[in-house]
Every structure is written in C-alpha cells, then in structure tokens.
Amino acid sequence: MSRSAGPAPFTLSRDPFGRLVFVGRDGIAHAGVVPVRAFALTAPDEGISILSAESKELLWADRLADLPEPARTLLGEEFAQREFMPVIRRIVAVSSFATPSTWQVETDRGPAALILKSEDDIRRLKGPGALLIADSNGIHFLVRDRRELDAQSQKILKRFL
Amino acid sequence: MNADDTLLQGVQPAAPVPPKPDERTLATFEIDLDDRLDFRPGQLTLTERRIVAGDRAWDLSAGLNLNHHDHAGLGMLELTDATGRLALWRYTMARNPAALRFEREFNRRRDSIVSGLPPPPAVAAVCPICQAPLPADEEECPNCARELHTPPSTWTLLRLWRFAVPYKNMLLAGFLLTLAATAATLVPPYLTMPLMDDVLIPYQNGKPIDWTKVSWLLGGLLGAAALAWGLGWARTYILALVSERIGADLRTTTYEHLLKLSLEYFGGKRTGDLLARIGSETDRINVFLSLHLLDFATDVLMIAMTAAILFSINPWLALVTLLPLPIIGWMIHFVREKLRTGFEQIDRVWAEVTSVLADTIPGIRVVKAFAQEAREAHRFRDANRHNLEVNDRLNRVWSLFAPTVGLLTEIGVLVVWIFGIWLVAKDSITVGVLTAFLAYISRFYTRLDSMSRMVSATQKAAAGAKRIFDILDHVSSVPDPAHPAVLPPVRGGIQIENVHFRYGNRAILRGIDLDIRPGEMIGLVGHSGSGKSTLVNLICRFYDVTEGGIKVEGLDLRSVAVADYRKHIGLVLQEPFLFFGTIAENIAYGKPDATRAEIVAAARAAHAHEFILRQPFGYDSLVGERGQALSGGERQRISIARALLIDPRILILDEATSAVDTETEFEIQSALNNLIRGRTTIAIAHRLSTLRRADRLIVMDRGKIVEIGNHDELMVREGHYWRLYMAQSKQLDEPPPLGEAVPAEAAAVRHPAEEAKL
Numbered sequence: 038m039s040r041s042a043g044p045a046p047f048t049l050s051r052d053p054f055g056r057l058v059f060v061g062r063d064g065i066a067h068a069g070v071v072p073v074r075a076f077a078l079t080a081p082d083e084g085i086s087i088l089s090a091e092s093k094e095l096l097w098a099d100r101l102a103d104l105p106e107p108a109r110t111l112l113g114e115e116f117a118q119r120e121f122m123p124v125i126r127r128i129v130a131v132s133s134f135a136t137p138s139t140w141q142v143e144t145d146r147g148p149a150a151l152i153l154k155s156e157d158d159i160r161r162l163k164g165p166g167a168l169l170i171a172d173s174n175g176i177h178f179l180v181r182d183r184r185e186l187d188a189q190s191q192k193i194l195k196r197f198l
Numbered sequence: 199m200n201a202d203d204t205l206l207q208g209v210q211p212a213a214p215v216p217p218k219p220d221e222r223t224l225a226t227f228e229i230d231l232d233d234r235l236d237f238r239p240g241q242l243t244l245t246e247r248r249i250v251a252g253d254r255a256w257d258l259s260a261g262l263n264l265n266h267h268d269h270a271g272l273g274m275l276e277l278t279d280a281t282g283r284l285a286l287w288r289y290t291m292a293r294n295p296a297a298l299r300f301e302r303e304f305n306r307r308r309d310s311i312v313s314g315l316p317p318p319p320a321v322a323a324v325c326p327i328c329q330a331p332l333p334a335d336e337e338e339c340p341n342c343a344r345e346l347h348t349p350p351s352t353w354t355l356l357r358l359w360r361f362a363v364p365y366k367n368m369l370l371a372g373f374l375l376t377l378a379a380t381a382a383t384l385v386p387p388y389l390t391m392p393l394m395d396d397v398l399i400p401y402q403n404g405k406p407i408d409w410t411k412v413s414w415l416l417g418g419l420l421g422a423a424a425l426a427w428g429l430g431w432a433r434t435y436i437l438a439l440v441s442e443r444i445g446a447d448l449r450t451t452t453y454e455h456l457l458k459l460s461l462e463y464f465g466g467k468r469t470g471d472l473l474a475r476i477g478s479e480t481d482r483i484n485v486f487l488s489l490h491l492l493d494f495a496t497d498v499l500m501i502a503m504t505a506a507i508l509f510s511i512n513p514w515l516a517l518v519t520l521l522p523l524p525i526i527g528w529m530i531h532f533v534r535e536k537l538r539t540g541f542e543q544i545d546r547v548w549a550e551v552t553s554v555l556a557d558t559i560p561g562i563r564v565v566k567a568f569a570q571e572a573r574e575a576h577r578f579r580d581a582n583r584h585n586l587e588v589n590d591r592l593n594r595v596w597s598l599f600a601p602t603v604g605l606l607t608e609i610g611v612l613v614v615w616i617f618g619i620w621l622v623a624k625d626s627i628t629v630g631v632l633t634a635f636l637a638y639i640s641r642f643y644t645r646l647d648s649m650s651r652m653v654s655a656t657q658k659a660a661a662g663a664k665r666i667f668d669i670l671d672h673v674s675s676v677p678d679p680a681h682p683a684v685l686p687p688v689r690g691g692i693q694i695e696n697v698h699f700r701y702g703n704r705a706i707l708r709g710i711d712l713d714i715r716p717g718e719m720i721g722l723v724g725h726s727g728s729g730k731s732t733l734v735n736l737i738c739r740f741y742d743v744t745e746g747g748i749k750v751e752g753l754d755l756r757s758v759a760v761a762d763y764r765k766h767i768g769l770v771l772q773e774p775f776l777f778f779g780t781i782a783e784n785i786a787y788g789k790p791d792a793t794r795a796e797i798v799a800a801a802r803a804a805h806a807h808e809f810i811l812r813q814p815f816g817y818d819s820l821v822g823e824r825g826q827a828l829s830g831g832e833r834q835r836i837s838i839a840r841a842l843l844i845d846p847r848i849l850i851l852d853e854a855t856s857a858v859d860t861e862t863e864f865e866i867q868s869a870l871n872n873l874i875r876g877r878t879t880i881a882i883a884h885r886l887s888t889l890r891r892a893d894r895l896i897v898m899d900r901g902k903i904v905e906i907g908n909h910d911e912l913m914v915r916e917g918h919y920w921r922l923y924m925a926q927s928k929q930l931d932e933p934p935p936l937g938e939a940v941p942a943e944a945a946a947v948r949h950p951a952e953e954a955k956l
Contacts, residue, residue, distance in 0.1 A: 076782065076794060077815040084794060086811050094808055099795065160820065177814075 047096055049087075049108040057115060059087055059095055067095060072112050077120075079163055085112065123149060124179045125170070128190040134197070137173065144178065151178055156197050168194075221245040224307055227275075227300035231288045235272075242275075242287060244304055247311070249277065256284060260312045264304045266297055273297055352656055354663045358483065361447050365440045372437040376492070379429035380499045384507060385422035387637035389415050391511075395630030438488045445484030452476050452669050459669075460676045461740040475669060479662035486659035494652045497645045504638050511634065512627055518617040519610075519639055526606045526643065531650045533599055538654050540592035547588050551581045607643040614639060676742050682759035686751050688766045690716035690847040690878030692737060698745035699732055699901075706732045708901040709746070716847075719879040721889030723919060724898035730882045733898070734850055737880065738767055768841030768873075772853035774833040781810055782817040784836055788844040796843060804839035805869040806832070831862030838869050849873060851881040855888055863888070886923050895919060 048060045052068060059070040067089045075084030085104070087096040098104050104112065123144035132139040136155045141148070151172040153159070158171040168180040180186070183194055222245060229240040243250040248257050249264075256262060261280040266273060271291045277284045289297060310317035362369060393415050401407050453476055464472075501523075508516035558565055558574045565574055618632040692714040699707040707729045714720055722730040735741050736748060739755050748755045755763060768788075776784050785800055786792040792800075797817065801807045809832055813819035821828055821836070828836070834854065841849065854870065855863045867888060873879075874891075883889050890909050897905035897918045904918050912919035 073811045073816055075798060075811060075816040076818050078818040079780075079782070080794060084798060084816070088808065088811060092808055092812055094811070097798075 049111050051111060057111065061095055070095060072115055122177050122179050124181060127187060128193045131193055159197060221247060225300050225303040227296055229287050229289050230293055231290060235288060242300060244307060251285065258308045258311050262308060264301050266301055268294065352660045354660050354667060357667060358663060361444045365443060368436055368440045372433055372440060375429055375433035376496055377499060379426055379433050380496055380503060382422055382426035382429055384503055386419050387634050389418050390637055391630040391634040394633045395628045399629055437492050441484055441488035444487060445480050448666060449476055449480045452666055455670055459672060459674050462675050463672060475665050479665050482662045483659050486655055490652055490655040493648055497649050500645065501642050504642055508635065508638060511631055515618060515621060515627060515635055519614050519635055522610045522613055526610060527646050529606060530603060530646055533602065534650045537595060543588050544592060547585045551585055554578050554581050610643055611636065611639060676739055676760060678759050679757050683753050683757045685753065685758045685762050688751055688847045693749040696746035697736065697743045697748060699736060700744045706901055710903055714878060716878055717876055719874055719892045721892035721895045722880065722882045722898060723886060723895050723922060728898040729901045730898055731852060734852055734880060734882060738850065739763060766847045768844060768846035768849045770838055770841050770851045770854040774837035776821045776833055776836060780818050781821055781836060784821060785839045785843055787840050792843055800839040800843040803842050803872040804835045805865050806835040806839050831866060834866055835869055838873055842873050847877060849877045849879045853882055853884060886926055
C-alpha cells in the first residue's frame with residue numbers, strides 16, 4: 038500500500054500570477070497547487086505532498102531531498118512564505134498570570150505581542166523542552182527549548198505550565 | 199399454599215402426596231410472600247420426583263413447566279402443564295437469584311426424568327450483576343453483595359496497611375520523630391516550675407536573682423523550642439512524603455486494576471463515580487493519613503505524656519486537672535456530631551446546585567431552543583436559596599462552637615485554679631507547680647477540639663477506602679487463564695458453537711451456531727435488541743459466554759490470553775473515539791512504534807490522507823478533546839486508519855457508518871472496502887444497503903439466528919430479511935446505484951407525486 042518509491046517525473050514552475058503550476062506525468066497542468074508538509078512539526082522534511090487547488094493529492098515525496106532541484110527550491114520558497122512560526126527568544130513581560138494574558142515577547146522576527154487565551158493553547162512538542170504556543174489569532178509561536186531561555190522567561194513560563 | 203390459592207388458580211392440583219422420607223431433596227426455595235402479597239415465609243421443595251409446596255405436590259413429568267417473570271421488584275414463579283396454570287408463587291426480587299437457581303434445578307431434574315438419562319452437570323452460575331462465576335451454593339456474588347449491602351467500617355482503613363508496607367522504615371522513623379517532637383514541646387512548661395520557685399518567688403522575698411541559673415533556664419526554653427521546631431519539621435516532612443506515596447500507589451493500583459476489569463463492570467457504573475473514586479477518594483485518604491491521623495497520634499501522645507508528667511509532679515492536682523477532661527471531650531464531640539449532620543446537608547445541597555449546572559450546560563442547545571433560560575435561571579436561584587437557608591441554619595450553631603470550646607477550656611482552667619490555690623494555701627504545692635500545671639492544661643484543652651474532628655474524618659476516610667477496595671476486590675469477569683494456551687497464527691476463522699448469553703436474568707443469545715470462514719464477510723442484521731452487538735462483544739471477548747463456546751484456530755477463547763487474542767481484532771465503532779493527541783498518534787494507537795510511512799499508508803487506505811494534509815500541521819495536528827474540530831466522517835476515517843494499521847485478521851464494524859450523512863458514508867464505504875479485503879469481517883449495519891457486499895448475511899431475531907444467506911437468496915426467500923429490507927426501502931428514493939439511504943426527513947418533504955412513483 039505504501040508508495041515509498043521515488044516521486045514520479047513532474048515539473049513545477051511559477052506562473053506570472055505567482056502561483057505554482059504542477060505538470061505531472063499525464064501532462065495536465067494544475068495551477069495554484071499547494072505543497073504541504075505531512076508532519077509539519079515532528080519531521081518537517083519528510084512527507085511532502087503537493088495538493089491541487091481542489092485538495093487532491095498530485096504528488097507525494099518521502100523526503101524533500103528526494104525531489105529534483107528546481108522544484109525543491111520552489112517548494113522551499115513557498116514554505117518559507119507561508120510558514121509563519123516565530124521563535125520566541127525571550128518573554129519580556131506578561132499582563133497577568135491568569136488567562137487571557139498578553140505576552141510581550143522577543144522573537145527571531147522581532148518583538149511581538151501575543152494573547153494567550155488559555156493554558157491549553159500551550160502545547161508540548163516531542164523534543165525536550167519544546168513548546169508551541171497558539172496565539173488567540175491562530176499564529177503559532179515556537180519555543181525551541183524552554184530550558185535555554187533566560188531565567189526570567191523561564192520563571193514566567195513556569196507559571197503557565 | 200392455602201385454600202384461597204386453590205380458588206385463585208381455579209385448578210385442582212394432583213392429589214397431595216405426603217412427603218416420603220426416602221425422597222432426596224434436590225433444592226429448596228424460600229418464598230417470602232404469600233398469595234395476598236403479605237410478607238409471610240413459605241417454601242418450595244424440589245425432590246427427586248416431585249415439586250412440593252406446603253401440603254401440595256406435583257409429580258415431575260414432561261409437560262410440567264416452571265416459568266419465572268418479574269415486574270417492578272415482584273417476582274413470580276408459575277407452574278404450568280399442558281392444561282394450564284397449576285400454581286403461582288410470588289416473592290420479592292431479593293429472592294430472585296434463588297428462584298432462578300431453583301428453576302434451573304427443576305429443569306435439569308425434569309429433563310433427566312423425561313429422558314431417563316442422568317442429569318447433565320450443573321452449569322456454573324454467574325452473578326447477575328458482574329457475571330463473575332458464583333461460588334458453589336451461593337446465590338449472590340460475594341463482591342457485588344458486599345458492595346451493595348455492607349456499610350463502610352472503620353476497619354477497612356486497616357487494609358490500607360498493604361500499601362504502607364513498602365514504607366515501613368520511613369513510618370517507623372516518622373513515629374519516633376513524633377514521639378521526640380512531642381516530648382520536646384513538653385519541656386518548656388516544665389522549666390517554668392524552677393523559674394517560678396527558685397528565681398522569681400525568692401526574689402520577691404528579698405533574695406537577689408541568680409543570673410546563671412536564669413540564663414540556663416531560659417536557654418533551656420529556647421533550646422527546647424528549637425528542638426521541637428526541627429523535630430516537628432522532620433516528622434511532618436517524612437510522614438507527608440510517605441502518605442503521598444501511599445496515595446499515589448493506591449491511585450495507580452486502582453486504575454491499573456480498573457483497566458483490567460471487563461466492559462460489564464464499566465457498563466454498570468457511572469463514569470463520574472469511577473472518576474471520583476480514583477481521584478478524590480484517594481486524595482481524601484491521603485489527607486486523612488497525612489493530617490488527621492498524624493495530628494491525632496500527636497495529640498494522644500501529648501495527652502499521655504502530659505498526664506504522666508503531671509502525676510509525677512503532684513498526683514492529686516493531676517487528678518483534678520484531668521478529671522473534667524473526658525467530660526469536656528465528650529461535650530465537644532456531642533456538638534461536633536450535631537454539626538456534622540448539618541455539614542452533610544450542606545454537601546447534599548451543594549450537589550444540588552452543581553447538578554443544575556451539570557444538567558443545563560451540556561443541554562444548552564435544548565434550553566435555548568425551547569427558550570427556557572428564565573426557567574433554568576430560576577431553578578439555579580432556587581437551589582442557591584436552599585443552599586443559603588441550610589448554611590444560615592448551620593452557621594448559627596457553628597458560630598457558637600468556637601466560643602463554647604473556649605468557655606469549656608476556661609472552666610477547666612478555673613477548676614485547676616480553685617483546687618491549686620487551695621493546695622498552695624495548704625502549702626502542699628508551690629506556686630511554680632501551679633504555674634506549670636496551668637501551662638500544661640491550656641495546651642491540651644485546645645487539642646480536644648481537633649481530636650473530636652477525628653471521628654468524622656475517620657468515617658469519611660473509611661467510606662473512601664471501602665469504595666476503593668470495592669474496585670480492587672473485584673475480579674474481572676473475563677479472567678485471563680492461569681496457563682494460557684499459545685495462539686497459533688490467526689487466519690481469521692471463528693467457530694461459534696451453541697452460544698448462550700444471559701445478562702442478569704435476561705437471556706440475550708439463545709443457542710447461536712455459526713462457522714465463520716477465514717476472509718469471509720459476515721453481515722449481522724436484525725432489529726435493535728436482537729443480540730447483534732452482544733454477539734460481536736462476545737467475539738471480542740468483552741464478555742464471556744454463559745453457555746457454549748467461541749473458538750478461534752480450534753482454541754476456546756477462554757483458554758488464550760485476552761491481550762494476545764485482541765491483537766488480531768480491529769474494531770470500528772459507531773462513535774469513533776479519538777484520544778487527545780496528534781492525528782499521527784491516534785492512528786498509531788494500536789501500534790505505537792509504527793513508522794511515519796506506515797501511518798501515511800494506513801491513512802491513505804482509509805481515505806483520510808488528503809483531509810489530514812489540509813490540517814494546519816498535517817499529521818501533527820491535535821485532535822481529541824480540544825484542538826482541531828473534525829467532522830464525524832473525518833473522525834470515523836481516522837478510526838478506520840487506526841484499525842487498518844494494526845493489520846488485524848478479524849475486523850469488526852459495529853454500525854461504522856450509521857452516524858454520518860450519505861455522502862460521507864460513500865467515502866467511508868470505499869475506505870472500508872480497502873479495510874475488508876482479505877480479512878474476516880463482521881459488520882453490523884442498520885442500513886442494509888451497506889451490507890450488500892457481505893458473503894453471508896446473518897439475520898437475528900430475539901437472540902436466535904433466523905436466516906442465513908446472501909442478499910439475493912434472502913430476497914427470494916421473502917422472509918425476515920425481505921421484510922426488513924422492504925421496510926427500509928419504503929424510506930428510500932429510487933435505490934441509488936450504491937444504495938445510499940436517504941434520511942427519513944428528506945423522504946417526508948418530498949412531493950407526494952414523486953412518492954407515488956415508488
């Protein structure tokens with residue numbers, strides 16, 4: 038059942054509207070395809086799928102590295118544009134220790150504010166000390182390893198865990 | 199049986215035969231009601247040849263039947279023959295197990311007389327509540343009976359010792375520390391004696407103060423306080439550590455035991471009750487051990503030690519000091535008992551308040567739809583007002599309590615003052631001794647209050663311990679065999695041989711015979727209550743059969759380890775249950791070490807891959823209690839992927855598609871087609887159209903198989919299946935190619951003209 042064989046020949050290009058166009062073995066061009074990572078958090082570079090605009094799977098690759106070069110770069114660009122997951126470097130202040138609470142944080146993309154609706158929105162990831170914090174607007178902030186934050190940030194974080 | 203009864207029956211029994219001494223009694227049944235339904239004992243006796251009731255008797259013969267019925271707590275046993283009813287006895291349901299046993303014995307004996315063969319060996323009786331086999335000659339299951347009838351006893355707490363054994367040494371250390379710490383707290387009052395007699399009073403009489411002595415004594419006071427502090431800390435810490443560990447062991451042991459119990463047990467219990475038992479009851483025991491018991495032990499030690507010290511100083515004054523103690527203790531206890539009933543009432547009222555919430559919040563859509571917000575608000579306000587009233591009443595007494603304890607203490611002290619002054623006046627004691635006595639008693643009068651709390655705390659903890667041991671003492675009704683047979687590779691054939699299943703006293707399956715070949719797809723069809731789900735539950739061995747046997751690879755299910763066998767079963771239920779976690783974890787639930795490629799392959803086969811990819815984190819998205827909201831069909835496809843991943847030889851689909859709309863059903867159906875391929879499949883479906891692909895359809899009715907065959911054969915036969923099918927297709931649009939059913943509402947709004955086309 039597993040389609041672990043290498044991806045079938047295909048071409049991927051960007052059209053003038055900025056959309057990705059996929060042409061598979063059958064020669065039909067699909068515009069506006071969406072590449073997704075099947076295991077976005079646990080194994081981002083394994084299991085890459087290209088879905089058509091109607092959410093039909095057009096291509097599956099076990100590893101991003103399996104894909105031929107122009108496509109891989111295009112996919113990388115596409116992911117980079119779409120995946121917005123700021124990494125929290127420091128928690129500057131929180132408005133209260135009861136939720137909802139507004140956090141002032143410093144991220145790898147600059148200073149930001151996030152509203153934590155409830156403690157449930159802090160999700161522990163598999164990695165040691167890794168956390169994913171969902172903002173009230175649905176943006177996910179990543180903490181790579183909470184043990185490596187500075188002492189004050191850890192102290193604040195501890196009150197929510 | 200009396201004359202009235204005969205009139206009532208309208209049938210003259212066979213000529214009464216006096217009991218013969220040589221006739222062996224096989225069974226007796228104590229009746230507790232007479233025919234006017236007054237409580238009056240009576241007896242039914244089954245002998246080798248006859249059934250005897252009072253002065254009447256009937257010979258056992260082929261036509262003679264004993265039937266039982268029950269209704270609303272009243273049981274009825276009737277004796278009939280071909281001509282009509284011969285006699286009728288009534289009893290309360292407390293006697294029902296005995297009645298059933300009697301009936302069983304009757305049938306065995308009669309059948310043996312009729313056939314002329316020796317009676318078959320007695321079938322082991324099972325408890326009607328938990329289905330565990332009953333000990334010979336017992337009518338009630340000892341476990342269930344205890345759970346129902348035994349009030350919690352304080353002695354139950356002693357059973358906790360089993361959990362304390364691993365921490366013996368720490369407990370001993372804790373006890374010794376308690377002893378030492380209590381002793382240390384008793385030093386300061388003792389030191390006031392020389393301070394008074396040797397320092398202060400001589401000074402008043404003109405002697406200078408001996409500063410060396412004073413510094414020694416004051417140093418002693420400080421030292422004793424410091425020692426008491428250190429020892430007290432160590433004691434509390436060690437004992438708290440131990441009690442937390444005992445509590446944790448208790449919780450995990452209970453939970454692990456609970457997980458091993460059969461579904462039967464879970465069916466009979468409310469989820470909230472089990473949650474409370476494992477959560478708050480263990481915590482209550484924990485608090486009891488670490489706080490109440492510890493305090494109580496300290497108090498008892500303190501009173502004993504103080505008494506010893508007082509007697510050593512002056513026995514007479516000691517006697518007067520301690521005399522009011524029991525009286526005051528008893529009075530405090532008396533008031534506390536009064537309060538306790540009040541507090542229990544508050545607990546109940548509080549439960550009422552929360553139950554209003556628990557009723558309304560889950561049903562909020564109904565409340566809003568019927569615009570009953572005002573009524574619910576009123577209900578809540580009423581419950582709260584009741585709560586206030588009860589609290590007000592109790593607070594009147596409660597606010598009196600602390601001042602009363604204070605007053606009693608003062609009176610006790612007063613008695614000591616009076617007698618002490620008299621003794622001082624007689625010069626039999628010094629002022630220092632009196633001061634020391636006063637210092638001692640003020641300490642332990644205050645302890646009396648906390649000691650009186652011990653009684654109710656003990657009762658509560660004992661009740662909690664009982665409820666926990668109720669779980670721990672329960673044996674699984676689907677026990678693992680002591681020496682499980684090794685299950686050979688399963689190919690998927692299942693032999694069901696003359697299976698009977700009784701739940702309580704209701705017969706649900708009555709003699710099912712079925713041979714399921716490896717790889718065959720079986721569809722189970724029948725009205726609800728016909729026993730389809732029960733049969734499936736028996737095949738999964740969630741329950742054990744009452745009679746007969748189910749065999750896999752030639753081995754009886756009861757002879758192989760439960761977990762070994764269940765590994766080969768994939769189950770897809772009507773209500774897919776997703777655990778809190780990621781989609782990937784949910785798919786890999788039955789095989790936690792599955793690779794990502796296996797998970798993706800299973801999801802693809804279950805037609806779940808594409809919608810999973812649409813989730814924000816793909817397979818890493820959260821589902822379950824909170825997290826991403828998935829539709830019913832999506833959840834179902836995840837649960838199909840879960841069943842696919844373990845690659846089971848036997849697949850069971852219990853109404854897997856009945857909770858979703860027809861379009862989703864089509865998706866699921868094609869997912870299921872992948873799942874079914876090459877596996878033994880047993881499917882229950884309400885919509886008969888989903889079972890068209892079945893190799894054989896088994897039509898069940900009231901616990902029996904009434905028809906077997908494939909769709910076309912059964913349609914030709916125009917029997918049960920045909921009737922069911924026709925009843926359903928009345929609701930259908932012209933049958934679509936895949937046979938999706940149109941919901942009844944849709945059929946109802948169709949134009950009558952269209953209806954006519956059918």
